[in-house]
Amino acid sequence: MSSSNGTTVIRHAPLVGYPDDKLYTVRVVDGVVESIDEESEGKHINGYDKAAAEEIDLGGKEWLSPSMIDWHVHVKLQALHSNRIDLQKCQSASEVLEVVKLALNDPRYDSKQEKNLVGINMRNSNWPDENFLTKEKLNEISPNRPLFLLFNGYHSMRCNSLALKQTKFGENEKEHDGFLVEQDAFDTFPILTTANDQVIDNWILQEGKKAATMGVTEIVDLEMEHNIVQWQRRYKNGNNYLRVHVGMYTEHLKDAIELGLTSGDDIPNTDGLMKVGPYKIVTDGSLGSQTAFCHDHYPGNKSNFGIYYYEPKKLSELIEYGLKYNFKFAIHAIGDKANHLSLKTISEASSKPRKGSTIEHAQMLNLQTISIIDEKTGKVKEHNDLELFKQLDLIASIQPCHLVDDRDLCHKFWPGREHKAYPFKSIVKAGIPIKLGSDAPVSPMNPWEALAVSVTRAGENDEHNPFIKDEILDLEVAWKASTSNGKSRLEVGERADLCILQSDPLKQNAAGLRAMQVNGTMLGGRWTYRNF
Template sequence: MGKTTVIHHAPLVGYPDDKLYTVRVIDGVIDGIEEEVEGKYINGYDKASVEEIDLAGKEWLSPSMIDWHVHTKLAALHSNRLNLSNCQSASEVFESVKQALNDPKYDTSLERNLVGINMRNSNWTDEDLFSLEKMNELSIERPIFLLYNGYHSMWCNSLALEVGGYGSSLNHKGHLVEQEAFDMFPKLTTANNQVVDNWILQESKKAAAMGVTEIVDLEMEHNIVQWQRRYAAGNDYLRIHVGMYTPHIQDAIDLGLTSGDDVPHTDGLIKIGPYKIVTDGSLGSQTAFCHDAYPGTKDNHGIYYYPPESLSEMIETGLKHNFKFAVHAIGDYANHLTLQTISKASSKPRIGSTIEHAQLLDIEKDLPIFKDLGLIASIQPSHLVDDRDLCHKFWPGREHRAYAFKSIVDAGIPIKLGSDAPIAPMNPWEAMAVCITRAGQGDEKNPFIEAEILDLETAWKASTSNGKTRLEVGDRADLCILQSDPLKLDAAGLRAMKVNGTMLGGRWTHKTF
């Protein structure tokens, strides 16, 4: 007989709160949930061979958490880069970079390039200070990359442009947007795989400590071989769904793999994820593709990457090989064109396919199509906090259609929550807190479009790894031990949640006992 764990005197999230239960885990599966009767614990099993845990009625047992949108490598690199999120102007950015150039934390012996991240420009009045000349004034000896929040655009000095293959003869102005910025990502770091893999291992442990057992990794590189290497080196803290982009999808097809299949040599922990397609940009970089032009411009509607026939070909490739989809669409026009294209495909997308972000919507016209296609809205609530000022600046008069969580749910469309880490930190408790308040910590009395507040139970089910409110017999033993019942908490309580144990498939990936 395989490993057995029995958890006694356990209050269960989603069950009557005046009762205690015994939960039995055998070989990574929840084998039994029984309301406790005095002296009845494991029903005939030899206690000597069983791991027994007594919660004494003081800690709650629940399903574990999932994050449906993560850029794992980028998130690991994020913690080793210059965070510019608190800068209130371009001038402050330049001053922060000057200080960082003399800070041992960013010494060139650790990383030759200096990468600044998370510039938020919604309230800047001096953004026109940015230029290639100004970037070169910061340094002509070290490549400098300064990224806007969302990672859809960046500023570079001349050395950074050279890293990206832009010679002086190309007369580049130093501002990279969308595909140019994406193409630069693999060149932002000089750290080797061993260093980066260790950083990713630390991020995996942090995730486990928050109760997370599963993520959808949408990193923009060939991740099959990357995760095989990390798993072989001992990174087994999370279930990973490896997203596939167009340049990599043929590799999976050649291996005979599709969404949900096991990545070879990872013992079923790592699976092929969805086919990721990016159709437009982001609101902060004014590249999200919208029906209306951005304020102050005559014809800037953002960027839509593909004509309908090209996107249609990509959709048909995914359908032919039975892939789920994860289609990035932020602007309302991008969502409209994407939904229209998918609706004209040879068949409906595979169950479990998502529209990623779905931030700006034409609620009346597009939500019925969204529902009819059986798509999931994979949303990142914490972006709402970051983007609310951007919505007022770049989407005035349409804010009621931004981050329309309740409207999406009321239309009968399933939702799943994620972080888009590192664009926002991976933290399912923060994501749920934002859902039920439409505000950041300390600003709960100032919700962004109060009518779109989501109820806690819906947010909870969109966050759990089993997609349910509670644990049930037959579920994988992916579970958490929590300090309190999350379904009885307000936003402050969710944000303060302590996870005392995280189990993945019957083994502990985090525990404080």
């Protein structure tokens, strides 16, 4: 079940977001925070059956807070992550080849378990020999096993011949260079792993348990597959560690529509733990693959402005389709022109999107009013993307850790435009609400790392070197964007999704956030993790 039918009383608890010189008793009944009472000498909190209730005494030393949410996860990919070769630290194509060569003989990657050998997280911003990573080189080191080597972001990959033969290019494999980008790369996802559902479901269950140890109780799952039936099966088999908003892509909407469901509705047979999530539309590519759609061309290639997947008419049709069935949207837009065109098309729809709809990533935005030639009239019009973003009542769903991963790529591929990249503070100052996520496995699901990056715009031990210092977020703003209730503190009457922390997160610097210890996580009144 998604919630507890019992009573839990947590005493002598400092509460995050409340006066820090007070202690409180929090009473949870049937999965809901029924009362929060300030304690004082001689005052006793009664009104419950002590014999039937679980009592927990924090002794004034641990902090009670809302639990955490991750607004952008690819759960299956994240689960597969641990069974793939992490190539993130490779500093050259030559090093990638050496690491993969060793992995081919590593028992952890036994071909009897997985026919394909998959590498992930290649970051080529500083490679001196990028052109060295070819299909022919991959064939040399792995003539008998398919190789799929993915660049960070999962928007592009390199393959050997055996891997290509599994794709739609198999018949013409000899003529193909083995580099797959955007949709061609996405189309390979279903064939990357040969593990069966039972194995993968167990990996996903372990990811849910791991998330609970970090205080996470809720995710938005934007996996690219028919996810309703997948999550029904996982829940039936005991996966009840997270609330899941199950995202839809265009080809999946019928799954919900045929059941008479839309965003926010409970998925049948999951006891309210799984809900239909947003309708995701991917409008452009990514920075690392130089396919994020921008107003300016990429360095060294005056014809490459990135990729925008839809003509305005087609994107408009998709938006109207989602509106017809009352779905919330999750619109992927990374480049500044992709954001501009997406916002403009949404603004011209028959109605505003449902509240709670998001622009996913919003990595580069025009921060000032710009002049754009209207394609229909040929006239110059003034546009302010931040104002339009706010007027549409959209949420910016951002992934702070991408900033650390991509800062070198920003300098390489968006030179002179870095000030428009990851404009967190500017988004907030414009009155646009934000939500934090990871895009796991592109970045690990770790809300504490995301918070640390938000308030420093730098990675661990690099805090003295922030990327565009003026865009640093205030801690309380970032905290509210990370909690499951969207607030800084617990409130009476809300569902009992909470966690016990070793210290007050609102009093921490980046190091303190990264070191945060979670001692307990409760979902709907039920402990999903406890270290006491």
